[in-house]
Amino acid sequence: MSIPCESEINAFMEEVEAKNPNESEFLQSVREVAEITIPYIEKHPVYKEANILYRMVEPERVIMFRVPWVDRTGRIQVNRGYRVQFSSAIGPYKGGLRFHPSVNLSILKFLGFEQIFKNALTTLPLGGAKGGADFDPKGKSDREVMKFCQSFMTELHRHISKYTDIPAGDIGVGKREIGYLFGQYKRMENEFTGVLTGKDLNWGGSLIRPEATGYGTVYFMVEMLKKAKEDFEGKRVAISGSGNVAQFAIEKIIELKGKILTVSDSSGYVYAKDGFTTDHLKFMMELKNKERGRVSEMADKFSELEYFENEPAWNLPCEVDMVIPCATQNELDEQHAQNLIEKGVRFVGEGANMPCTTDAVHLFQEKKVLFGPGKAVNAGGVAASGLEMAQNALQLSWERGKVEEKLLFIMKNIHAQCVHYGEDKHGEIDYVKGANLAGFVKVANAMIDQGAV
Numbered sequence: 001m002s003i004p005c006e007s008e009i010n011a012f013m014e015e016v017e018a019k020n021p022n023e024s025e026f027l028q029s030v031r032e033v034a035e036i037t038i039p040y041i042e043k044h045p046v047y048k049e050a051n052i053l054y055r056m057v058e059p060e061r062v063i064m065f066r067v068p069w070v071d072r073t074g075r076i077q078v079n080r081g082y083r084v085q086f087s088s089a090i091g092p093y094k095g096g097l098r099f100h101p102s103v104n105l106s107i108l109k110f111l112g113f114e115q116i117f118k119n120a121l122t123t124l125p126l127g128g129a130k131g132g133a134d135f136d137p138k139g140k141s142d143r144e145v146m147k148f149c150q151s152f153m154t155e156l157h158r159h160i161s162k163y164t165d166i167p168a169g170d171i172g173v174g175k176r177e178i179g180y181l182f183g184q185y186k187r188m189e190n191e192f193t194g195v196l197t198g199k200d201l202n203w204g205g206s207l208i209r210p211e212a213t214g215y216g217t218v219y220f221m222v223e224m225l226k227k228a229k230e231d232f233e234g235k236r237v238a239i240s241g242s243g244n245v246a247q248f249a250i251e252k253i254i255e256l257k258g259k260i261l262t263v264s265d266s267s268g269y270v271y272a273k274d275g276f277t278t279d280h281l282k283f284m285m286e287l288k289n290k291e292r293g294r295v296s297e298m299a300d301k302f303s304e305l306e307y308f309e310n311e312p313a314w315n316l317p318c319e320v321d322m323v324i325p326c327a328t329q330n331e332l333d334e335q336h337a338q339n340l341i342e343k344g345v346r347f348v349g350e351g352a353n354m355p356c357t358t359d360a361v362h363l364f365q366e367k368k369v370l371f372g373p374g375k376a377v378n379a380g381g382v383a384a385s386g387l388e389m390a391q392n393a394l395q396l397s398w399e400r401g402k403v404e405e406k407l408l409f410i411m412k413n414i415h416a417q418c419v420h421y422g423e424d425k426h427g428e429i430d431y432v433k434g435a436n437l438a439g440f441v442k443v444a445n446a447m448i449d450q451g452a453v
């Protein structure tokens with residue numbers, strides 16, 4: 001595929017690679033932004049004069065720290081904690097915390113970088129950040145998770161506040177972890193403030209925040225379908241993951257009469273020939289959120305479900321109209337994309353962050369599969385976090401309908417921004433171009449206004 005301004009892009013990437021060697025995920029996310037924005041910058045010299053892209057790819061601050069904790073056998077364990085405070089151009093640093101053994105600086109820099117543009121698209125005043133640790137919550141007791149969270153926050157608390165940096169959840173960080181983290185922050189600062197989002201309703205959380213990423217993803221896909229004069233009814237949808245994002249995307253799609261064919265976790269996938277029902281979903285939520293079990297147990301419980309061990313959902317054995325990856329980065333590669341195209345896929349929406357490899361994205365686009373990138377599609381989660389912050393600042397709680405209405409409005413607006421920047425004269429929409437340019441212009445203009453800081 002030939003791309004405009006290839007030599008300028010390569011020169012830029014060479015410099016970024018030299019400065020950030022061995023950070024493959026970070027470089028992958030930077031390249032996507034560079035491919036879209038450099039041709040635009042060439043036409044708008046104001047951004048070149050301000051050296052905007054070089055400034056944007058340098059995090060404002062990276063914090064890396066030791067997290068010691070005592071496990072249930074009395075042994076002292078040590079993990080590595082991080083917070084990448086990437087950009088405060090349009091608001092305080094904002095983004096999730098990930099606890100997973102794969103966590104490293106490259107992954108958190110890619111996530112923090114994506115978050116800058118995603119947060120800009122929400123229209124809310126939120127900068128970009130990400131953090132986490134290489135801690136594996138799997139197989140740990142609640143008490144061990146609490147000990148870890150307390151130790152993690154004992155360092156993190158000095159770098160965050162409701163005005164500076166507001167973390168939230170991500171992979172491995174849900175309601176339980178946010179509770180322990182909040183408790184320790186409050187204790188150390190002697191302050192009850194909205195310093196984290198994703199809190200429980202009883203102590204400052206927002207209605208709809210748990211549902212928001214999954215619901216928002218579906219609202220975005222509804223807009224994409226609408227633009228193509230279609231809807232969800234009867235659409236066959238393959239989903240990966242079985243965590244927070246997957247669960248609520250599935251709930252909404254079932255409500256809209258779509259047919260969910262797959263769910264998965266890191267051990268394999270479950271296939272529902274006739275589609276998952278609300279009973280299946282209820283069981284899965286209980287299994288994943290309370291018992292912390294494996295999706296294979298769904299096939300043990302329901303004879304109509306089939307389990308495929310060590311296989312990705314993208315190997316599903318039937319035709320499919322839409323794919324929504326909701327697990328992790330680079331889980332869908334070019335070969336998977338090829339399989340899915342042969343199975344008839346026409347719509348892809350990234351519920352997870354960067355779940356499709358660069359080659360997979362290019363193949364989808366080449367074959368005219370409508371492709372929604374994560375920074376637009378899954379922005380509903382952080383948008384609802386922004387709404388949680390607004391409620392905390394006002395010291396009140398909005399009712400469910402009000403938050404949901406605002407979320408829907410924001411997702412429609414994100415879709416409209418993608419169309420504004422991504423539609424060509426034939427009416428074809430490049431959502432990757434649209435999302436990146438819309439996010440870039442907003443952040444870049446704010447940086448120019450604020451001078452060389």
Ligand code: NDP
Pocket residue numbers: 100102169170171172173174213241242243244245246264265266267326327328329331351352353378379381382
């Ligand atoms: P959860 O921890 O709730 O669920 C993660 C799911 O993905 C689990 O099913 C997990 O399986 C699977 N998974 C994780 N890592 C891997 C891996 N290496 N290989 C295969 N499967 C894996 O996380 P979320 O649902 O919150 O997050 C899912 C994705 O959505 C992430 O990319 C996250 O960054 C993104 N996201 C989340 C938002 C949120 O508000 N939570 C907002 C926007 C994006 P297993 O149980 O086996 O680990």
Ligand code: 2IT
Pocket residue numbers: 094095096097115118166167168169170197353378379381382383385
């Ligand atoms: O990737 C993401 O947007 C999130 N994990 C949610 C971040 C947030 O601050 O709610």
